[in-house]
Every structure is written in structure tokens, then in C-alpha cells.
Amino acid sequence: MAVLTTREKLAILSDAAKYDASCASSGAAKRDSRKSGGIGSTEGMGICHSYAPDGRCISLLKILLTNFCIYDCSYCINRSSSNVRRARFTVDEVVQLTVTFYKRNYIEGLFLSSGVIRSPDETMGELVEVARRLREEENFAGYIHLKTIPECSQELLDAAGRYADRLSINIELPTDEGVKKLAPEKKPETIRLSMAALRSRIEEKSEPTLKTKKRQRFATGGQSTQMIIGADATPDAGILQTSARLYGSYHLRRVYYSAFSPIPDSSSALPLRKPPLMREHRLYQADWLMRFYGFAQREILDGRPDGMLDLEIDPKLAWALRHRAMFPVDVNRADRELLLRVPGLGAKVVARIVETRRHRRLRLEDVGRLCQSIAKVRPFIVAEGWSPGGLTDQSSLREKIVSSCEQLSLF
Amino acid sequence: MQNALLGLSTHTVPLSGETDFAGWRDAARRLALSGVRPEDVAWIVGSGAPEEVSLPNPPAGSQLTVPREFVDRAETLICHFDPERFALLYRMLWRMRGEPALLKIASDPDIRRFEAMEKSVRRDIHKMRAFVRFRKIGEAEDECYVAWFEPEHFIVERNAAFFVRRFTGMRWSILTPYLCAHWDTAELTFTSGADKRDAPTDDAAEELWLTYYENIFNPARLKTKAMQKEMPKKYWRNLPEASLIQALVAGADSAAKEMIEKMPTAPAPHHATVQAKHWPAGSTSPSEIDSAHATSIGELRESAKSCRLCPLWRDATQTVFGEGPDNPQVVFVGEQPGDQEDIAGRPFVGPAGKIFDAVLDEAEIDRRKTYVTNAVKHFKFEPRGKRRIHSKPNAGEVQACRWWLDKELALTKPDLVVALGATAALSLLGKAIPITRMRGQVVTRDDGLRIFLTIHPSFILRIPDANDKEAERARFLDDIREVKKLMTA
Numbered sequence A: 001m002a003v004l005t006t007r008e009k010l011a012i013l014s015d016a017a018k019y020d021a022s023c024a025s026s027g028a029a030k031r032d033s034r035k036s037g038g039i040g041s042t043e044g045m046g047i048c049h050s051y052a053p054d055g056r057c058i059s060l061l062k063i064l065l066t067n068f069c070i071y072d073c074s075y076c077i078n079r080s081s082s083n084v085r086r087a088r089f090t091v092d093e094v095v096q097l098t099v100t101f102y103k104r105n106y107i108e109g110l111f112l113s114s115g116v117i118r119s120p121d122e123t124m125g126e127l128v129e130v131a132r133r134l135r136e137e138e139n140f141a142g143y144i145h146l147k148t149i150p151e152c153s154q155e156l157l158d159a160a161g162r163y164a165d166r167l168s169i170n171i172e173l174p175t176d177e178g179v180k181k182l183a184p185e186k187k188p189e190t191i192r193l194s195m196a197a198l199r200s201r202i203e204e205k206s207e208p209t210l211k212t213k214k215r216q217r218f219a220t221g222g223q224s225t226q227m228i229i230g231a232d233a234t235p236d237a238g239i240l241q242t243s244a245r246l247y248g249s250y251h252l253r254r255v256y257y258s259a260f261s262p263i264p265d266s267s268s269a270l271p272l273r274k275p276p277l278m279r280e281h282r283l284y285q286a287d288w289l290m291r292f293y294g295f296a297q298r299e300i301l302d303g304r305p306d307g308m309l310d311l312e313i314d315p316k317l318a319w320a321l322r323h324r325a326m327f328p329v330d331v332n333r334a335d336r337e338l339l340l341r342v343p344g345l346g347a348k349v350v351a352r353i354v355e356t357r358r359h360r361r362l363r364l365e366d367v368g369r370l371c372q373s374i375a376k377v378r379p380f381i382v383a384e385g386w387s388p389g390g391l392t393d394q395s396s397l398r399e400k401i402v403s404s405c406e407q408l409s410l411f
Numbered sequence B: 001m002q003n004a005l006l007g008l009s010t011h012t013v014p015l016s017g018e019t020d021f022a023g024w025r026d027a028a029r030r031l032a033l034s035g036v037r038p039e040d041v042a043w044i045v046g047s048g049a050p051e052e053v054s055l056p057n058p059p060a061g062s063q064l065t066v067p068r069e070f071v072d073r074a075e076t077l078i079c080h081f082d083p084e085r086f087a088l089l090y091r092m093l094w095r096m097r098g099e100p101a102l103l104k105i106a107s108d109p110d111i112r113r114f115e116a117m118e119k120s121v122r123r124d125i126h127k128m129r130a131f132v133r134f135r136k137i138g139e140a141e142d143e144c145y146v147a148w149f150e151p152e153h154f155i156v157e158r159n160a161a162f163f164v165r166r167f168t169g170m171r172w173s174i175l176t177p178y179l180c181a182h183w184d185t186a187e188l189t190f191t192s193g194a195d196k197r198d199a200p201t202d203d204a205a206e207e208l209w210l211t212y213y214e215n216i217f218n219p220a221r222l223k224t225k226a227m228q229k230e231m232p233k234k235y236w237r238n239l240p241e242a243s244l245i246q247a248l249v250a251g252a253d254s255a256a257k258e259m260i261e262k263m264p265t266a267p268a269p270h271h272a273t274v275q276a277k278h279w280p281a282g283s284t285s286p287s288e289i290d291s292a293h294a295t296s297i298g299e300l301r302e303s304a305k306s307c308r309l310c311p312l313w314r315d316a317t318q319t320v321f322g323e324g325p326d327n328p329q330v331v332f333v334g335e336q337p338g339d340q341e342d343i344a345g346r347p348f349v350g351p352a353g354k355i356f357d358a359v360l361d362e363a364e365i366d367r368r369k370t371y372v373t374n375a376v377k378h379f380k381f382e383p384r385g386k387r388r389i390h391s392k393p394n395a396g397e398v399q400a401c402r403w404w405l406d407k408e409l410a411l412t413k414p415d416l417v418v419a420l421g422a423t424a425a426l427s428l429l430g431k432a433i434p435i436t437r438m439r440g441q442v443v444t445r446d447d448g449l450r451i452f453l454t455i456h457p458s459f460i461l462r463i464p465d466a467n468d469k470e471a472e473r474a475r476f477l478d479d480i481r482e483v484k485k486l487m488t489a
Helices: A006-015 A091-103 A120-137 A154-163 A176-182 A188-205 A236-250 A275-291 A314-322 A347-356 A364-370 A374-380 A390-395 A396-404 B021-033 B068-077 B087-094 B108-129 B156-166 B208-215 B226-229 B233-238 B240-261 B269-277 B297-304 B339-344 B351-362 B393-413 B422-429 B466-488
Strands: A060-062 A109-113 A143-147 A166-168 A223-229 A252-257 B013-017 B040-044 B135-137 B145-150 B172-175 B179-183 B188-192 B330-334 B369-376 B380-382 B389-390 B418-420 B442-444 B450-454
Touching: A006 A060, A006 A091, A006 B208, A060 A091, A091 A109, A091 A120, A091 B208, A109 A120, A120 A143, A120 A154, A143 A154, A154 A188, A154 A275, A176 A188, A188 A223, A188 A236, A188 B145, A188 B339, A223 A236, A223 A275, A236 A252, A236 A275, A236 B389, A252 A275, A275 A314, A314 A396, A347 A364, A364 A374, A374 A390, A374 B269, A390 A396, B013 B021, B021 B068, B021 B087, B021 B380, B021 B389, B040 B087, B068 B108, B087 B108, B108 B156, B108 B233, B156 B172, B156 B179, B156 B188, B208 B240, B233 B240, B297 B393, B330 B393, B330 B422, B339 B351, B339 B389, B369 B393, B393 B422, B418 B422, B418 B466, B422 B450, B450 B466
Parallel strands: A060 A109, A109 A143, A143 A166, A166 A223, A223 A252, B013 B040, B145 B172, B330 B369, B330 B418, B418 B450
Antiparallel strands: B135 B145, B172 B179, B179 B188, B380 B389, B442 B450
16 A cells, blocks of 8 residues: 555545544633643633534544544444545654644644554554643643543553543444444443443542542543434434433433434445434434423423424424413513423523513513524513413414524525 | 714713723723713723823712622623723713612613623634634744734734633734734733734645545535534635635535445455454354353353343443352342442442441441342433432332342352342242331241341431431341341351
């Protein structure tokens, strides 16, 4: 094989990494370079340094160390049977690329993943070495996210947590059966055990040590995971059930949903069509309802026998239309929990309403100024001088809201 | 302003610069304390302002208090480009004397305007942090990074500290039309505005960055509106990667089609070798030990790892099997693993396990010589946000898992088994037992095995009143002391 230049490798190994949805650089502990005199900082909120025409944020240098892989997961462009061009970075190349990009303010840091070559420990060892060199030799305090190989040793996991801000282990698919079918060499049992091990290590290290009373740094940005949507037949209810289980069991910061995207040189086991982007969007909305709006997983899809989210309207509006007896809600009196259930009222808007109404009674137009669009909210609230009357129970309500909000204009 | 031009304002206040917050604050305090109404004040920045202006001296001893929050947020707002900002802030200050909660009233028109302007400044600050692009000039000792940026508001001073914190070890300059910031690794300085031509036009590293941008884009997911919402066109002229956007968008459809239409190909040449080396036939399913013929607890534990006798394995992390020697003095049976046990893979390590350990200790029973297990080996729960709420296993699940408990008892052959709670009793005796009434008693099974009945230690945890809790713990300790007696008897 001809020797590839760094640029050629970068082309291959960033192309290979683009199916990973996460590019988040938020949630890590605060840190900067004023004392060390090096480069890099993390300030809690991540920064998106650019956006690709797919609308996705580019925050990190997201690459694979290598796309050689001994696994043969049919949904993955890097599976061992794929005819994709292969490349392998040296540790030094990744370190230099990261520093070069960071110093020009292109990125917040590095998201490094890899195909598994030879053994899980050997691959993980190289990922950890990149992170170690960045921290210890380059004096780099930017964000580092390492993909964790589930079968790697506890020592490597510990080292990874010491250098990285976030670790992630991919759940791959929503069900164990799906993994067995499409990723036959991967073991769902091992993936769960690794997530459990990470959770206990993160919890253990967040306690101050007995001697120094200081907290040891260990993946302060927590752990996350990703699952592929639409490669198998699991309905949304099953996907959300898996997410709820993962959030509860392993205290994940995020579950990323990645609409299965056709890949060049695809396996015949998979649907060859455009990725279901709207479905992915609705799943994220439903995920938000579980995490920030007090919805139990079962509630989101109650009364939907097919277990699928409505693609036309958002899941909160869909839920409200199925539970009209709970509305209208009085914005001047209702509890926060109830306000969070009103379609079109986000968590921030609800906080503003609760604060403002201590001083003033809110009219419909006041609520309208706080939220993006009043059309969705109006039928579900009572405000000073406003009552929706029969509007809440009108059978054509759904159509009315859809046409006034143009919900489908997103794509 | 208008009033000032017409000479109607009684007070014209000159500020030393666009972001002269200290000057505004001092003047605003004096004016407000002297009762000067907002409509009688005009604010002017920089040149053209009269040199000497006498501001009223407030009456001695008078004080003006505003929420600290207002001061902080006003300092952000002063960076806005709108010349009206000084007047808006003074009007708010004026109103706050009678309406101290003004900032909390999100529906007020002044507050709405204030918040909209504040948001715009914050966004500009954030976008500057995101979209500044440094270009390297010079080598080694002379190495320096220079950027050209065009902010919407007067944010360079306010934002410079961020770049110092982040690029401490680098010499850099950020040039903008109104002000330039420079850092020499020790000191931050500012100079007056510059021109785009003052900034370097090229950097060899940009070729790599463009390669990355081009390849990280997935043409099958084209969403240009989402891109432009976060990266508006006005920033494009200073972003090297933006030069690629047009071509990437134009080619996306055919690139995506090609991805879909490309027929699956035959497996890559090395695939067979990889499969043979790493996944020899049969290696993916570990040879299962037949649980019926397990001859030790270790073998039994191995075979229980892949248990599918009931559906509880689906949501749990792992089978939490019993723990202890093959010939224990006594066997303790609990209900099911909890959150901590599910993560650790060991029974009785969570909060209830801590009570259990402490009580055993006080009763002078060495846990290492006992066998501790559960009636049900997988954790049953309801996820509730970041927590898992324990659910009681049903009769079917208890029945299914008896397969394992029976095997554990057959292998450990204990003289005495302690049923901790109703579920354990149900599993051991095959029928529901009123535990609170029968605790402390020994029931002998048809096969001669003695079962001691007591509560589950988690029962103690659920008692809210501290005195009741202590009393219940004492009763539990009495029960376990009784167990100790029976063990030696």
C-alpha cells in the first residue's frame, strides 16, 4: 500500500467518524491555562466552532485512530468486510493535528474513536496514549472525549478517565437482539458491564479523597452513548424504554440517536434509503421530555398502539391532544410541573412565567412575548382576560395548530 | 439624543468610550439621586462631547440601591452597539427606585427590550469565541497567531479574558474594526481599530482544516437552514471553511444518491482472514455450562450469567448471584438485588447491605462464613430520571428464579436458612407468609430444612421516624442473635 500523507489519512479517518452523532464539548469541569501557561480551557458550556451543511455542529476534531477493524457490524462503514479505504494515524499525528487545530481556534478539543485492531486492550492503549501525551507533554487543557472499547482492562479505563473529560461506550442498537443480529461479535452483556463499571468509577472519584480532601479528576463530563435508529425494526417505544433504562442505570449525560445513514459500500442486510431525520428529531424531543419535563417514558407514547412517535407534531403536543381533560391550565396559578406539560412552553419560559407572576398577573399577550409561538399554547392555557372556551376540545384543533405552526417547515 | 440636539435636555452626559461603564454608572447615580428624569438626560460618546460637564452633586447622605444582578447585567448591555442603550439603562435605574422587582417582570416592555439586547450581546460574545480564526505568522521565537474578526457589538475588551484563559501559552492578536487585543503570554493590551488588510491572508494548516470540514459532512443529511441559523452568512467571509459550502451543498444530492444506489460489494479481501483469526467458528457463543450438572457454586454462577428464565434480564445489568463458601454455616436469602448490587454484581452491598453487615457484626456472625443470596437474581425496577425505583418481583418471577435458589441450597447443604422478608419466605416455602407476625420463628420444610423467618433489612430503611427505626433495628438484631444461637446449636 502506498504511504498516505497526513492529509489523506485525515480525509479517510474523518469520513469514517462522521456517523458518530455526538460532538458535544459541554459539561466538563472548569479549567484553563493561566497557571500552566499551556493552551486550552473548558468553561462548562461547549462551543460550536463551525457548522457543516448537514446542520451539525463542529465542535471537536472527530476522527478515528484507525478504520481497520476486526468487528463486522453490518451498519458500520468500517466493518471488516467493507471495501472502504483504510488508514491508520500514528499517535503523534493525532496529537499534532489536535494542537494545530486548537491553536487556530478551529475546535474545542478532540473526540477520538477507533476501529478495534488486534485486541481491545491494544487499541484502547493507543487512544489513552494520545490523551496522555496531549495532557502531559503538550500541556493541553482542551476537551477530550474518548470512545471506550467495552472489553478493555480496568487499568486502561482508569487511565482514560484521568485524561479525558468524557468517555462513551456505544450501545449500538436499541435491543440486544438487534445487536446480536447486526453486530454478531459485539456482546450486549459486556457493554452493560462496562457502562456499570464507568458509573461506579465516576461516582467513586467524585467523592473527596480521605487524604487530600480533593476530588480526583475522572471524566467530569460523564459518560454518554449512541444508538442507531432505523437499522432494525425496534419501534420508538422500545427505543425510549432503552434510553430510560440507560439514564436510570448508568447515569448517562446523554443518549445520542443517530438516524441510520446509508453508507458507501453498504451491507445488503440494511435498508437502503435516506436517513429518517424527522424520526431522529422527534426522539430527541421525547428524550428531552423524559429528562427535563417530568414525563415518564410510558406516558410519552400512551394511547399509540404502534409505539411510534407522531412525525407531524411534536411529542408534547401529541400527548396534550390525547389528554385534553387536563387542560386548559391557568398560567397564573398552576404548578410548575403542570405548566411544563403545556405544548409550546419550554422549561425556560415556564421559569420566567413562575417568576413574573409573583409580581404581575399574566395576560395572553405576555405569554406570547415570552414564548416563540402562541398558536400552539393558546388552546391549552387560561390567562388574565383569556380563556380558550371550547377551543381545547375542538376536534379540528390538531389541524388548526399544524397549519398555523407549519411544523413541517423544518425540512 | 433628539432632545439633546434640540437643546431641550437639561443634562448632557459625555462618556469616555463605547464601553465606559464606570462613567455611565457614576453619572447615572448622581442624576438619579438628584431626581433628574430620564427624558431630561442625553448620553454622548467620545468626540464631539463637551469637555467639561458638571453633573449635579446628590444631596449629602442620600443612597441609591439596586440589585447586584442589575449592575452585572448592565455591564453586559453597555457593549451593545445601539446608542440608546445608555438611556434605556438609566430609565430602568430610574424606575427601579419605585419598582425594585422590575428585572423579574419579563412582560414589561423595557425589560423585554433589555433582554433582547442582552441576548444579542451574549450571542455575539459566544460567536466571537467560536468564529475567530487565527493564522500563524513567524516561526519558533517569532511565532504569533493573528485573527481578523468583525463583531456586531463592542465586545472585544469583554471577551479578551476568555482568549487569555484559553491561549495563555501563545502570542496572539485579535484585530477588529474598532479595537484590537494583543497577548504576549504575560500582558494583555489594546490598540485602536485595524483594517482587514493588516491581518495575514494564509496559513498552511487551513488546507487540513478544509479537508476535515469536507469529510466530516454527511451529504445524506443536508440541512442548510439549520447550518445558517447557527452560522449566519455574515460570518462566512472570515471563515476559511465557508468557501467550501456552496460546492458541498450543490454536490450533496448526487453524493447521497450514489451512497444509496451503490450496490453492496463482495467482502473485502482481508475479511476472511480477520474472521478466521479473531472469530473462529463457535467462539462467539461461550460454551455454556449445563446448570443442571453444575458441581460447585462457581460453575453454577457461571451458568446463571446468561439466565433467561424470566424477562427481568432485559433491563438489568447482570445476574447477581449468591456469594460465599461452598459449605457455609448459614444461608441468608434476600429479595432481589438493588441499584448498587446490579452495578457491582454482588449481593447486599447497597444501603440495606450496610445495615445487614453491621447487624451481623454486632451478632458476631462472620459474613465470610455465610452464603448470602437473593430469591430473585436480577434487579427489577422502574426508571425515574436518574434513579431506579425498586419494584417487587411477582410470583412468576420468584417461581422462575427458584430454579437457582434450589440449586444453591442443594450444593451448599445448609442446616439453617434465614429468609429475609416476604419474598424470600415465599420462594423458600412456596407460599405467602405474614412475616411481621411470624418473624423470629423457625419453620421446618418437608425436606427437613429449617427456615428462620425475619424481615428484610431494607424495611428498616423505609421507616421515617428515627426512634421507630432504631427500635426496628434492635428487633432485627435480636432476630440475628437468635440465628447465631441456632447456628451453634
